Structures are given as structure tokens and as C-alpha cells.
Amino acid sequence: MLRALLQRNWGLIPCGLLVFLIFGFSQGMAAEGKQPNVILLLTDDQGYGDVGFHGNAQIRTPHMDELARQGMELTRFYCSPVCAPTRASLMTGRYYYRSGVVHTSRGGAKMYGEETTLAELLQGAGYATGIFGKWHLGDNYPMRPQDQGFAESLVHRSGGIGQAPDKPNSYFDPWLWKNGQREQGKGYCTDLFFDAALEFMDRQAQAGKPFFVYLPTNAPHTPLEIADSYWKPYQEQGLDETTARVYGMVENLDENLGRLMAHLDQTKLKENTILIFLGDNGPQQKRYTAGLRGRKSWVYEGGIRVPFVATWPGHIPAGTQSAQIAAHIDLLPTLLDMTGTPKPKSLKLDGIDLTGLLTGKVKTLPERKLFFQVHRGLTPQRYQNCAVVTQRYKLVGYPGTFGEENLMRDAEPVLELYDLTSDPGEMKNLISTQPDIAAGLRKDYERWFADVKQSRNFQPGLIVINSGKENPTTLCRYQDGTFMQGTSEGWMVQVETPGRYEVEIQRGADTKPGKLTVNWQGKRSHEFLSADQASARFELQSGTGMLDIWFQEEGADRVYPGDNSTRGDVILKRLD
Template sequence: MTSAARIASIFLSFFIVHANAFSQNTPPNIILIITDDQGYGDFGFTGNPHISTPTLDQLAQESVEFTNFYVSPVCAPTRSSLMTGRYSLRTGIRDTYNGGAMMATEEHTIAELLKKKNYVTGIFGKWHLGDNYPMRPSDQGFDESVIHLSGGMGQVGDFTTYYQGNRSYFDPVLWHNNQQQSYQGYCSDIFAEEAIKFIEKNKDQPFFTYLSFNAPHTPLQVPDEYYQKYKDLDPSEGFVEDGKPFYPMSESQKEDARKVYAMVENIDDNLNKLFSKLEELEIDDRTIIIFLTDNGPQQQRYVAGLRGLKGNVFQGGVRAPLLIHYPEKYQGSKKIDQLTAHLDILPTIAEVVGIDLPNDRKIDGKSLIPLMNGDAGNFQNRSFFSYWNRKYPERYNNISIQKSGWKLVGKTDYQAPIEEFELYNLTEDPYELTNLISSQTSKGRELKIEMDELYEELIQENHLVNQPLIQIGFEEENPVFLNRNDAAGQRGIWAQEEIYGYWNVLLASGTYDFTFKFVKDVPSQGTMYLETGPIVNQTKLESEGKIEFIEMKDIQLPGMKTQIIPFYQVNGKQIFPFWVEIHKK
């Protein structure tokens, strides 16, 4: 061997050894993908012959697929459990609006845990765990964020897109690192493109990318090129007679399904771009991809025979797909049917990267790594609790617990005897068709004892009893925009003009300017009231015509925990603002 060849050989050996050491010592990249209101049946790999999801179908063939996986019946609770490994009520999340979609800042998120291992972290899409300090993504461990506000684009809380109506998903004003920024294009394309940019920028260090699509949530808006593929489809036909129930669809539901399928195909195309970028950057082998959905479908369509929709504790509302693609450790396709849940994602990621779970709070989830390695011992006697009601949980109304293949469902009132519950053997009856409570009453009572114990524990959680507060007048956020999604008060605050509402806040002492925006322009002859605890300020307006905004400037307020209660009294009405801007001088 020549001297030059020896040198080349030594260099090559050095490179291989150090490259292998880099691979072994460098934590894997993690991409967590979640879609919004995409039901269990909205995929090719779950049996839907009408929808085109080739990218996700291929991912399923190359992943560990959890076929008995559960989430919460609605989005904010699912997202809080996903981020923390804890039942949502422990985190302060109790609703999707009504002031109940704000997660306590003391919670430890996946992003915060990964920061301990020097991950760079980014979120793109839907957050829905608080729009103000100290509950924003930037307050909970994310270095980069491109998000919309509240539960959905075009909804009242996302006031930068609300007035765009049937174009709210196109050319939106989003929030980039807490600042409003205009974007061009369709929302799902934007969120995927921003995620790809983040990955390209950080390809040489461990990254955590949370790609949280708001589609196919309502409003059902999609680029026409995708809709045209489904416009003539009858989504109720073409299913194989396999014993699965198929629930009737109205004509409006069929049209909704066409739009949903178009939105889902667009997501699939965007994921193809994302996965192709990983290959191009040659980081696909050291990147873990986790895919799930947040709850059942909002509209009736194919749900693989499952009973119930979004918001319901029946299987159609809470069963979701989970795919974990971990090429360094697990090759090919594998299916796991043990009871698993969104609670398990944080503990799984923590084990993968070698992070200890917080020991000062209860973590309800379990790492899925033992299951993926063939050890089901820790999951044999596992139970899963689910509920959904507006504002706060209601005893025995839309509540369930499942364990060892059995599921107890409460669709009754707080004093109901066990005979009024529903009991299903999911092993033999996965579609919840046969209520066995009359013949298996003792099993029902057994499950109800555990349901009662957990319910009592959760409703006494500190973050539920002492709800998270929006903090106003601090340097981390100034000005502050208070939106209707986070307004408490009368149940069901949405786009109404005459409704009682307020925001629970922690206020720093100082001098403030307030600007009030209304759903519609209001008459300019009335009185604007601002109540902040014991301090009430008012200003009279006596001009002509109508106005869009009302300002109250130079209001001095002490530091306190209080409620901000604004209303405009005019023509015998008390009109609640659409949003409030608060600037501390």
C-alpha cells in the first residue's frame, strides 16, 4: 500500500468511526404531526376507499401502528395531554373556549423537556392552549412559532382571520413569534412550508418540530384543485359489506365529506414534501415521525364503523390512529393493539432521548417503548378515562372509562343508578352496539368505582380549581389582545353582541390605554364601562353615526388578580367587545 493510500485509509476509518459515534451520541430529531377533526376513517390505511392518502398509507407500512389508541373527544384537552402526559383537567384545560382553553404555565411540555437536551423547538399551526402570556408557545418551550389563535382560523378568537369569512384559510394574518405577520397561500401549505424551513435551518442539530394542522377543521375551505377531485363523489357508496355499521349521511354531510377529503389529500401532499425534504437532507434515518389526530370527525361520514363523532366519548369520538416511524430502531410494519393514549407521547419521547420525567406531579401516561419492544406487561391492567362537557365536566354525563376490554359509559345524570349506564365489551363488540349493563352489572359497578375515584381526583386539581390567569402589564407581552375564546362569564360566548363576559387576569400596576373592538359597528351615543375589580371607569360618547372602536386612555390601575369586565351600554343594550387591546404605558 502506498503512503498516500495508507493516509486515505486512515482518514476513511477515522471518518467512519466518528460518523458512527455522532449517530449514536446524537439524539434523534422528532417530528410530531397532528391533524384537526380528522376521524379514524379518514385514511386509506383504515379502510376508506374514497380518500387519497398515499403518503400516510406508506408511512403506516413503515411504522409501528397502534390500533387501540385514544385521545380526548375535543381538541384543546387532547393537545394539553399530548404536550404534558397528563389528563387535561390537571393542566387547567377544561373546554375549547369559555375561558377554559388556557394551560397552566407551570406544566412541563414536550418542548420544555427537550430543551434540556439542547433541542431546538418549533410549532407550526394550531396551539389552542392559551393565546396570551404566560401560556403561549414561546412561554412553554418553543423557540419558533407560526400559529393562529384560539381553536380555529375563522373562529371568533382568531380575530385576524375571522372577518375574512369564507377566505379565512387563504392569505391569513398569523402570529410569528408573537407578532402579527401576513402570509400568502393556503393555511396547510403555509404551516408545512414553515416547518420545512425550520428543519432545513436546524438540520445539523437535534430538532423538535410540532406540525399541528388546523385542517380539516371547519370552516371547510380548500383549494379548488383539490375539491374538483371529489366534487362528484358519493361518499356513502362503495363500501365492502364487512359487518361494520355505516351511519346514514344527509346531502349536506356528503358535501362536507367531499371538502374534508380534499383537505386531507392536501395535507397528505404536504407531508410528502416534508418527508422528501428529510431524505434530501439525508436526516430521514435519524428522525422519528409521530402521527396522530386530535379527536373524531365533526361531521357524519365513514368512521370505520365506530359509533359517535367529535365531542362524544363513544369510540368514534375518541379512537384515533397513532403511527410511530423510528427507522433507527424499528423497521417495517408492526401493529400493537394494547390500550394506549395521547398521554403516552411525552413519556415515550422522554425515554427515547433519556430525559427523566418530572417527579413533582402525576404523569398519567406510560412510555410506549416497552410495547414497541414486545413487553406489554405494564399495559395489561391499564385504564383510560374520558369526558366532555361545555365549561366543566358534569358527573355521569358524556363520561367513560375503559379497562381490560370493557368500557363503561355515562350518558345520564348525577344521581343515576348503575342500571342507567351503558357497558360494552369492546373485545367482542368494538362498535358499541350491545349494552351489557343488565347482565354484567357487577362489572359496571367495578368500573364505576374507578371512574368515581378519578373524577373526584381530577376536579380537585389545583390548576382546575385555580384557573390559569392572563398576565397583563408585563414586559413579556405589551400590548395584550384579549380575545373571545378566552373570555369567561356566560356560557357559550361566541359572536353575540349582547352577552355577559369577562377575562380573568393578573394585572401589574401601571397606566393603561384600552381599545375596544366590537363584532359590528356600534352607535356613537352611549356609555363605555370598564370594571376592573373594585375600580370602575366609564366614558360617555355623544357623536353621530356608528363607530368600530372605542378608546379609554390613561387609566391607572393597581397590581391585582381581578376580572376585566367591559361593556358598552347603548339603546338599552349592554354590548360585549369582540376583542380588547390593552397597552401599558
């Protein structure tokens, strides 16, 4: 977190004074005076082909198309091929492996609380900060949005509405978390997130305060829930129901973007607002991809190349494009520059500032390489589902192995090489005809992998049990448990507030008496529960390590729940 970063650099000076000293002068203002507002709209599983301005004649996205006419499109903008890794890179300007995020669930989507986020930096520069939608970087202290720089939040938990621990739930009248408190919304989730964002913007504008609005929608991610009026017309055009539902969800998104754009016009905020729209990865299902190969979870272009448009009237020229390669890691340094927010000297970033490119002052970026890799499991393996992208070439390693936790190794890794300038569809593998280029990119990848491993050794972020910050604490087994070979071994936690806790477990289908067991810091203790009981009291000492809690029916072996359900989830409530 920003506070920790500042204190590491300037010792005993109070953090509040440091923020004033750093951000309180002219450095905290944009170059031309008034700090611009920032809106970052990130959609979920909307691929490169899921917009009209990329040649999709079936989908209706008039407002996204208009946005592209009003600003600059980066036609080769890249993200990670799945959700949480992209979000970690957007928030930190760093490759996600450095942040504690390893993949999307089963213990792998927890960003360390001490990571410095874009929200924290802009908040320190005087911005009002709000998130409305999908966070997916940790549901517990110190990883929640409110711990990471967002003064206001309306989010769902986990990776999606209806996933553990928020079961049952729906895109209609969803249960959401507003500033840490659970409440039920009335309406469709995307509409609710935009409603809250617009209301937040109005409040800040009336107070004369610049705002940072992060709008990471969960649409069009599964489950594909949308009103019939949106998807039925696509089905009537001959599209299959899955594609029709996705396109209906995107059309609803487009309508909300239109509402946002009209609101900026009506409130006269448009001229001083940076609006960025992008997707987080490729499409989950098979559909139009504008000729790109692959989709979500793949490191082919269809999995990592996403729509990207940026607008800022008077600064970003309208109706322009650039084919320079850029990525999620670049947004933090770019927005810091555009808002006049200084970067702490010790903050190490992987991204670069794109301001010159977006404003048209430069046409070509320095030669660079971008790196991508994702997989299931908490132990990254070299070359697994990886890619190195340059302005011309791309090296791909073990494509399509996202879900393989025990990748079999050959004497030499399976590698492919493509010339993206002449072959954007990645149809012609040049690995045998361009061995020198492949060898150079392979060395670059190996250096990168060793470097990101050195950051945290691929260890996911820690849940901190601190009753002053979060009480009770919900431990979701599927999302946050430490999974090894498909089995949850418990949760990696740090207990900061020792004492007596009420431990409640979701028993699921267990209907017989049995015992509730807590294994912590080398000490195993248990309490017997009757058929209708689900909780008991235990003492938890301070410490860091694996906290394992389970219920075992009398006379039965222990069951290790591994599915996306709430069975085995635990609620810890400190009583002292």
C-alpha cells in the same frame, strides 16, 4: 413552566445551571448516543376512518398509508373527543383537567403557564423547538407557545383560522402569528405550516442541533376551505360536498406529509428522526368511521379513537401493529425516554412510557384504565359525557351530552357498558348483564374524577397582564371570557404591571354615544365615548380577579355578546 418546577425542587440554584447539570451530561443523550429528532404531526378532526389504511376506499392517502407500512400502528390509540383537551394532554402527559383546560372556548381553553410541557423538557435537553399550526391552549402570556418552550412559532390564534379574535381570516393567504408578530402568509395554510417546518428543520440540521417539530395542522377542521382541484373530484365520485371538502383537505395534508417524508430521505435525516402521526379526535361530520360508533364530542369509539403511526428506522419495526390501549397522555413520557431526556422527579404524569411497545421489546402493557370526559361549560359534572376504557371493557356515562351545561340528574347516572373485544362498534349494552364489571369501573371513574378535581378544582388558567411580556394584550371575549350560563362575565386575570392603560373595545354594531366601563378589584369606573370613539384611559391596580369591561350605548341596557365574533373584544395597552 420548567423554570418554576426546577426552582421549586432545587431552591436558589440558578435555573440555567440547573438545566446544564440535569441535561448537560450523557443522560441528555439517547441510549445509543446521538439524540434523535422528533416530528409530531397532529391533524385536526381527522377521524379513525379518514385514512386509506383503515379501509376507506374513497379517500386518497398514499403517503399516510406508506407511513403505516414503514412503522408501527397502534390500532387502539385514544385522544379526547375535542381539540384543546387533547392538545393539553399531549403537551403535558397529564389529563387535561389538571392543566387548567376545561373545554375548547368561552374561557375553557387556557392552560396554566406553570404547566411543564414536552417542548420545555426537550428544549432543556438541547433541542431546537418549533410549532407550526394550531396551538389552542391560550393566546396570552404566559400560555402562548413562546412562553411554553417553543423557540420558534408560526400559529393561528384561538381554535381555528377565521374564529375570534382572528376575524376576518381565511385558509388562503392567512393572517398568522410568527414568533409573536402578526403577518400575512402567501398560500394555503397547511402548505405554509409545512414549508416553515421544513425550513426550520434544515436550519437546525445545518447547525448540528437536534429538533422537535410540532406540526398541529388546523385541517381538516371547519371552515372547509380548500382549492376546487382537491374536492371537486370527490364530489364527482358521488360524495356530498361536505365530505368531498374534508377528503380534499386530507389529500392536501397527505401530499404535505409526502413532501416531509421525501425531505427526510433527501437530507439523510430519516434514520435519526422519530415521526409520529395522529389525529386529535373523531370526525366532526357524519362520514366513514371504519365501523366505529359516534364522532367528534362523543365518547363512543368514533369520537376518541384516532389513527396513530410511529416510525423510527432501526428502532420501531416496520409494518407492525399493536392493539394495546394507549392515549395522548403517553406521548410525553414516551418521547422523553426515546430521546434520553430525564423527567424531573416532582413532575407527576398520568401517562406511561410506550417505548417498549413501539420498539417491539414488549407485546403487552400493564393492565390499565384510560379516562375521558368533555363538555361545554366551566363546571364539570360527574359522569357527564365520560368513558372509562380498559383493554376489554368500556363504561360510558351520559353519552351525547357534550353541549348540555345543566345536565339533569337521575337517581342513578345513565351508564352503558360494552365489551370492545367482541363489540368494537358498541352495539350491545351489557350494563344489565355485567353489573359487577360496571360497578367496578364506576368506582374507578369516581376516584379519577375526584383526583383530577383536586389538582386545580377545574379552574382555567389565568391571563397575566404583564407589559414587559405582552403589550398590548388582546382579550377575546368569545374564546377567553369567563362564560356563565351563556354570558361572558369578563376575564380572569392577574395584573402584574399596574399603571395607566389605553382600553380599546370592539363596539361591533354599536353606533351611538355611550360609556366604556371597567370593573376591576371592586372599583367601577367609566368614560363617555362619542359615536366614533372606541377607547379611553383607565388606571389598573395590581391584583387577581375578574376584569369586566364593556361598552353600553346611551339610554340602552348592557349587551352581553356571546357569539363567535369580535364584538366586545378588548385591547389593553400600558402607557406608563
